[in-house]
Amino acid sequence: MISSFLARVSEDISHVLEEILTPPAGLTPPEQRLFSAMDYAVQAGGKRVRPALVLAAYEACGGTDRALALRLGAAVEMVHTYTLIQDDLPCMDDDNLRRGKPTTHVAFDEATAILASDGLQVEAFKIVACELPVPSDTRLALLDVFLEASSARGVLGGQMIDILYEKEEYVANEAELKHLQNLKTGALLQASCVMGGLLAGASEAELSALKAYGSALGLIFQITDDMLDVTADSQTLGKTAGKDAAQGKATFVTCLGMEASTAYVARLLAEGETSLSVFEDKGSLLFQILAFVAQRTF
Amino acid sequence: MISSFLARVSEDISHVLEEILTPPAGLTPPEQRLFSAMDYAVQAGGKRVRPALVLAAYEACGGTDRALALRLGAAVEMVHTYTLIQDDLPCMDDDNLRRGKPTTHVAFDEATAILASDGLQVEAFKIVACELPVPSDTRLALLDVFLEASSARGVLGGQMIDILYEKEEYVANEAELKHLQNLKTGALLQASCVMGGLLAGASEAELSALKAYGSALGLIFQITDDMLDVTADSQTLGKTAGKDAAQGKATFVTCLGMEASTAYVARLLAEGETSLSVFEDKGSLLFQILAFVAQRTF
Numbered sequence: 088m089i090s091s092f093l094a095r096v097s098e099d100i101s102h103v104l105e106e107i108l109t110p111p112a113g114l115t116p117p118e119q120r121l122f123s124a125m126d127y128a129v130q131a132g133g134k135r136v137r138p139a140l141v142l143a144a145y146e147a148c149g150g151t152d153r154a155l156a157l158r159l160g161a162a163v164e165m166v167h168t169y170t171l172i173q174d175d176l177p178c179m180d181d182d183n184l185r186r187g188k189p190t191t192h193v194a195f196d197e198a199t200a201i202l203a204s205d206g207l208q209v210e211a212f213k214i215v216a217c218e219l220p221v222p223s224d225t226r227l228a229l230l231d232v233f234l235e236a237s238s239a240r241g242v243l244g245g246q247m248i249d250i251l252y253e254k255e256e257y258v259a260n261e262a263e264l265k266h267l268q269n270l271k272t273g274a275l276l277q278a279s280c281v282m283g284g285l286l287a288g289a290s291e292a293e294l295s296a297l298k299a300y301g302s303a304l305g306l307i308f309q310i311t312d313d314m315l316d317v318t319a320d321s322q323t324l325g326k327t328a329g330k331d332a333a334q335g336k337a338t339f340v341t342c343l344g345m346e347a348s349t350a351y352v353a354r355l356l357a358e359g360e361t362s363l364s365v366f367e368d369k370g371s372l373l374f375q376i377l378a379f380v381a382q383r384t385f
Numbered sequence: 386m387i388s389s390f391l392a393r394v395s396e397d398i399s400h401v402l403e404e405i406l407t408p409p410a411g412l413t414p415p416e417q418r419l420f421s422a423m424d425y426a427v428q429a430g431g432k433r434v435r436p437a438l439v440l441a442a443y444e445a446c447g448g449t450d451r452a453l454a455l456r457l458g459a460a461v462e463m464v465h466t467y468t469l470i471q472d473d474l475p476c477m478d479d480d481n482l483r484r485g486k487p488t489t490h491v492a493f494d495e496a497t498a499i500l501a502s503d504g505l506q507v508e509a510f511k512i513v514a515c516e517l518p519v520p521s522d523t524r525l526a527l528l529d530v531f532l533e534a535s536s537a538r539g540v541l542g543g544q545m546i547d548i549l550y551e552k553e554e555y556v557a558n559e560a561e562l563k564h565l566q567n568l569k570t571g572a573l574l575q576a577s578c579v580m581g582g583l584l585a586g587a588s589e590a591e592l593s594a595l596k597a598y599g600s601a602l603g604l605i606f607q608i609t610d611d612m613l614d615v616t617a618d619s620q621t622l623g624k625t626a627g628k629d630a631a632q633g634k635a636t637f638v639t640c641l642g643m644e645a646s647t648a649y650v651a652r653l654l655a656e657g658e659t660s661l662s663v664f665e666d667k668g669s670l671l672f673q674i675l676a677f678v679a680q681r682t683f
Binding site: 111114115116117118120121122125173176178179196197198199201202204205206208209210212213216217223224226227230231234235237238239240243244246247248250251252263266 | 409412413414415416418419420423471474476477494495496497499500502503504506507508510511514515521522524525528529532533535536537538541542544545546548549550561564
């Protein structure tokens with residue numbers, strides 16, 4: 088059931104992104120190339136977890152305009168995609184493949200990839216600032232959360248920490264690892280939940296619940312990622328398994344061990360569930376997403 | 386007189402940028418590094434033409450809160466700076482020096498430079514979306530212009546054209562060169578003028594005048610830049626003179642010749658002056674900036 092929800096979101100988001108990134112008429116070939124690179128990057132697939140969270144949070148708070156929530160979800164996915172383009176660059180993780188396809192700088196070139204990452208970022212903010220048919224104050228409230236999560240105090244700070252820790256073979260402790268992950272992956276996952284709520288006109292209590300839920304989800308997401316790197320094979324993962332260990336990278340598994348990591352996930356799952364009580368039955372979809380992410384390890 | 390106006394704006398903008406980019410307390414060393422790189426890039430100097438245009442357009446439309454206009458000017462300068470960081474990257478123009486100082490990726494490293502460019506971009510949009518003490522609809526109108534100029538339909542498209550033309554030793558004709566420059570440098574210069582007007586609550590007639598003025602100014606800026614590359618020495622320029630010719634790059638000078646370029650600047654100057662008539666005496670500062678830019682060749 089949750090997998091069919093995720094599959095449907097994924098299909099819908101691909102269509103919305105395709106429509107958003109349709110190039111305007113009369114472009115020169117270089118401008119056409121830039122739009123092609125933006126489209127290539129967003130259509131590379133992925134689980135579309137962030138749009139699913141936007142939609143689930145929106146519906147939990149009583150929102151009923153699915154197309155509206157998908158449009159906001161597409162904007163979040165565009166920011167997520169731009170961080171992946173950059174993460175794969177030679178000066179960062181230097182990956183040639185992502186989900187079995189050449190990364191954007193390989194399919195095009197580095198300059199085009201960087202400009203496409205900028206383009207996706209601006210376009211995402213423009214959707215929220217100028218295109219969502221909601222009151223001005225709602226758009227500004229959404230931008231506040233979106234821009235903060237995307238800033239040097241959010242994903243960019245997390246990426247900077249991650250890169251320097253890897254370079255310096257720095258072994259982080261649990262608190263440092265949590266801080267890194269809260270920024271690098273947690274900030275945008277949490278923002279997806281909060282923005283879905285804001286779009287539906289959520290109450291303060293609902294927004295607090297979404298923040299707590301998003302925080303638990305972000306950590307579960309990262310811990311299970313670290314566990315899968317140890318337990319799964321490359322084919323199941325869709326990326327090279329055992330990469331963290333091979334790079335001597337600090338992970339939740341190296342910090343806590345497998346058993347404590349499993350227990351931590353179970354604890355976070357319970358915390359996430361508790362935070363959803365304010366939504367009563369309407370929180371069921373959010374809980375199922377949480378359980379789905381947690382179950383990757385069970 | 387105009388030079389003292391520009392000098393004062395430049396000094397004020399440096400202070401505002403310093404304040405904006407003061408890192409929050411309690412950062413880890415990698416996060417601190419990211420903020421340092423953002424600060425390094427914006428403090429590298431430059432003429433601060435865009436903030437000056439924001440301020441002059443704001444005052445021409447009756448605005449009186451100088452600190453407010455400077456804050457918006459700082460946001461525009463941050464977007465301009467992020468495009469310079471990227472322009473200097475090895476995969477783009479590969480420059481080690483800008484205004485006599487090591488470029489950001491040389492002073493730090495490529496990954497830090499790219500993340501700093503992202504950080505400046507997000508922070509600039511955040512100032513407009515969340516910090517300017519003006520009505521919500523004014524902030525959204527400002528964002529509309531700002532994001533559009535910064536998008537793949539603006540500066541990014543211009544940069545993409547520029548890079549591909551250089552790589553392929555493509556000789557552009559006058560119309561193509563104008564299109565390239567309208568996007569690469571014109572879009573943000575024009576947006577600076579329009580945004581200054583919007584901040585002051587300009588009328589439709591005033592906004593149209595600022596658009597026409599900004600368009601003339603953007604072209605004058607580029608034509609004089611191309612002329613100076615031929616006529617000035619490296620010391621006067623603060624960068625390598627004769628670089629365009631050495632690279633076989635199409636410029637307004639190679640397209641039109643020096644004489645026709647000079648005549649074109651004079652014509653644009655007259656057009657710019659005409660567009661300012663709606664402001665009567667209050668347009669004097671804008672005209673002086675235009676004349677200052679044009680006079681670089683006389």
